[in-house]
Structures are given as structure tokens and as C-alpha cells.
Amino acid sequence: MFAFxxxxxxxxxxxxxxxxxxxxxxxxxxxxxxxxxxRSFSKGGKALSSYFSYIIPFSAFEGPKSGQPxxxxxxxxxxxxxxxxxSFDSLEPLDCSLVCENKDxxxxxxxxxxxxxxxxxxxxxxxEETTCQRSPEKIVTNLTVDSVLISTDxxxxxxxxxxxxxxxxxxxxxxSTLRHxxxxxxxxxxSCELSxxxxxxxxxxxxxxxxxxxECPLKPTAKRKYQGTNQTFVFTxxxxxxxxxxxxxxxxxxxMCMDDLLALGGGxxxxxxxxxxxxxxxxxxxxxxxxxxxxxxxxFELKNVELWGFAHASQYHSR
Numbered sequence: 001m002f003a004f005x006x007x008x009x010x011x012x013x014x015x016x017x018x019x020x021x022x023x024x025x026x027x028x029x030x031x032x033x034x035x036x037x038x039r040s041f042s043k044g045g046k047a048l049s050s051y052f053s054y055i056i057p058f059s060a061f062e063g064p065k066s067g068q069p070x071x072x073x074x075x076x077x078x079x080x081x082x083x084x085x086x087s088f089d090s091l092e093p094l095d096c097s098l099v100c101e102n103k104d105x106x107x108x109x110x111x112x113x114x115x116x117x118x119x120x121x122x123x124x125x126x127x128e129e130t131t132c133q134r135s136p137e138k139i140v141t142n143l144t145v146d147s148v149l150i151s152t153d154x155x156x157x158x159x160x161x162x163x164x165x166x167x168x169x170x171x172x173x174x175x176s177t178l179r180h181x182x183x184x185x186x187x188x189x190x191s192c193e194l195s196x197x198x199x200x201x202x203x204x205x206x207x208x209x210x211x212x213x214x215e216c217p218l219k220p221t222a223k224r225k226y227q228g229t230n231q232t233f234v235f236t237x238x239x240x241x242x243x244x245x246x247x248x249x250x251x252x253x254x255x256m257c258m259d260d261l262l263a264l265g266g267g268x269x270x271x272x273x274x275x276x277x278x279x280x281x282x283x284x285x286x287x288x289x290x291x292x293x294x295x296x297x298x299x300f301e302l303k304n305v306e307l308w309g310f311a312h313a314s315q316y317h318s319r
Contacts, residue, residue: 143171148178148304149203157242158199162213163231166197166310174198174216175307182278184262187307192217194309197231200262201306202274202281210236210283210294212264212272216309218257226266228254234264234271236294245271245291253288265289269298278305 143155150158159167173179175190191198191214198216203209212234219227232254235244247254253266265271269284271291279302283294 142169143173145173147173147201147306148176149201149209149306151209154209154237154242157244158235161233161235161244162199162310163197169310170313171199172309172311173306174309175305177278177302177305184274184276184278185259187262187278187305188218188220188257188259191307191309194311196310198310199308200264201308202272203303203305204281204295204300205303206296206300208236208238208295210234210238210272212255214255214257214264218262220257220259222258224256224258224261226253226256230254232264234289234291234294236291238294238296239292245289247288248290250287250290253286265291274302274305278302 142159143150172194174193175187180186180190194216196216198214198218199211200214201209201211213232215228215232221227230247230249230252233244233246235242237243251267255262255264256266260276261273263270263273265286265288267287269286270282271284271286271289272294273282275281280299281295281302282299284298285292
């Protein structure tokens with residue numbers, strides 16, 4: 001180590017000796033007596049070795065000197081962190097079904113979040129589009145029981161054209177062939193349960209729905225005698241949208257009721273005629289209402305017959 005330092009010192013001394021002012025500087029050896037091959041260069045009273053102390057670190061070339069206390073300088077390596085030895089043979093295989101199940105749950109949650117935030121992806125987009133296109137079903141609230149003949153459109157159509165005295169009241173089913181059997185006498189008897197306007201609704205085998213407004217209770221007569229007022233009308237769904245025909249004023253043949261016959265209108269034809277067994281009927285143009293045929297044919301087979309009365313909700317629940 002000392003030989004290497006001496007060689008470096010000698011090389012640098014020779015280098016500085018070549019400067020022009022080298023004659024005015026003294027060279028002294030670093031260690032021992034001066035020699036021509038090993039000299040030190042000084043300028044302004046400083047030895048050349050003082051510069052070497054900054055250039056070449058002392059600890060890089062030699063250890064601690066004999067006259068100084070010795071310290072043990074050791075480079076400490078960081079201790080490795082302890083770790084547990086894992087035996088891969090003891091590990092259980094991953095249950096892929098749980099992973100798939102969790103993925104399905106996350107997908108369902110994402111679809112739910114998309115629906116709440118107004119976004120739609122995948123199948124949820126089809127569901128959202130279908131939901132938006134479907135309009136809520138209209139509920140007939142004033143019918144006390146379901147009708148096999150009156151649709152929502154027919155109900156709304158008739159509700160707007162009923163006499164003001166019964167508008168907004170509950171529709172009470174007085175008679176139905178499905179509930180009370182096939183009998184005109186039973187229909188007449190059941191009409192006595194309420195007083196006031198009542199609606200006769202008839203359906204033929206081809207799907208047409210028609211009928212007319214009568215007055216309860218029905219009062220059968222021994223001979224053909226017309227009854228009713230100018231509030232009487234007939235209607236039909238035969239021609240697409242429901243149509244209603246009111247009295248023309250030509251005559252006052254509003255309706256007649258007998259034990260074996262119930263008919264509306266008169267003149268050349270009955271607008272509607274039901275026979276005693278409620279299995280067959282006829283319909284044709286008549287002068288009383290100025291109507292056309294209400295059914296698919298002038299002679300038809302009955303499918304169902306209903307008679308509806310009207311009452312306030314409090315009056316109906318008290319019965």
C-alpha cells in the first residue's frame with residue numbers, strides 16, 4: 001500500500017517540477033530523507049502532501065497509524081427478514097365454483113348499479129327498453145267484480161255516456177249467466193235489487209259486445225208495451241271502436257219487457273231482442289235509435305249476458 005502511494009507521489013512531483021517556477025520551490029520527501037527520485041512540491045509554505053490528503057483519502061491507502069487508537073470498522077450487512085417455509089403440497093386447490101359465483105354476484109351488482117344510474121349494458125339494456133315501452137295496465141276501479149265482457153276501453157267509453165245521476169258510482173253486477181244460470185226470469189228478478197238506470201251487456205259467439213241502458217227494476221208486462229225514457233240508448237263494439245246510438249225522436253219505442261221477451265227499439269226491427277232461454281237473439285236497424293245491426297249477424301247465438309246496476313260505495317257496502 002505504501003509503495004503504491006510513493007509511486008503516485010513521485011509521479012505528481014515530477015509533473016509539478018516541469019513548471020517554470022520550479023526553481024523557487026523546495027522539494028521534500030514524504031517519508032525520510034530527500035532524494036532526487038522522490039520529492040515534494042511546496043508553494044507558499046504548504047507541503048504537496050497536504051493536497052494529497054484531500055485528493056486521496058487516507059483510509060483508502062493505509063490503515064490506522066500505530067500511534068492512534070485503533071477502531072474496528074466493519075461493514076454490517078442487513079439481516080435478512082425471517083420467513084416461513086411453505087409446503088406447497090399441503091395447500092388445498094382453489095374452488096373455482098366460488099370464484100365464478102362471486103363473479104356472477106359482482107356482475108349482477110354492476111347491472112343493478114347501471115339500472116339505478118340510468119345506464120344500461122348487455123341484457124339489462126333490453127330489459128330497460130322493454131320496461132319503458134310497456135305502458136301500465138289500466139284498472140277498472142268502479143267494477144265490484146270482474147266482467148267477462150267489458151274491457152277497459154268499453155268501460156271508459158260507457159262511463160262517459162252514462163246519465164249524470166250514476167256517473168262515478170260503483171258498478172254492481174246484478175246478474176250474469178256464468179253466476180246465476182241461463183234464465184230471463186232470473187235476470188228480471190235480480191234487477192229488483194236496485195232502482196235506477198241499469199246496463200244490459202250481451203256478447204255473441206263471434207266476440208261482439210253490445211247492449212243497452214234500461215231502468216231497474218224491470219217490470220214485465222202481460223202484453224207488448226213499451227217502457228223507458230229518452231235516456232235509453234244502445235251500443236256495440238262490432239265496428240272496431242265502441243259506438244253508441246241514442247233515440248232519434250221518431251218514436252218512443254225504447255224497450256219492452258215480458259216474461260219471455262226483452263227487446264230494445266222498434267219500428268221495422270228490434271235493435272236488440274233476447275228470447276226467454278237467453279241462448280239466441282236478433283238485431284237489426286231500427287228507427288228508434290237509427291242504429292245498424294249490433295251483432296255479427298241479425299240472428300246470433302248468445303255467449304254471455306250481464307246486467308249491471310249502479311250505487312254509491314257506501315250504499316253498496318251496507319247491502
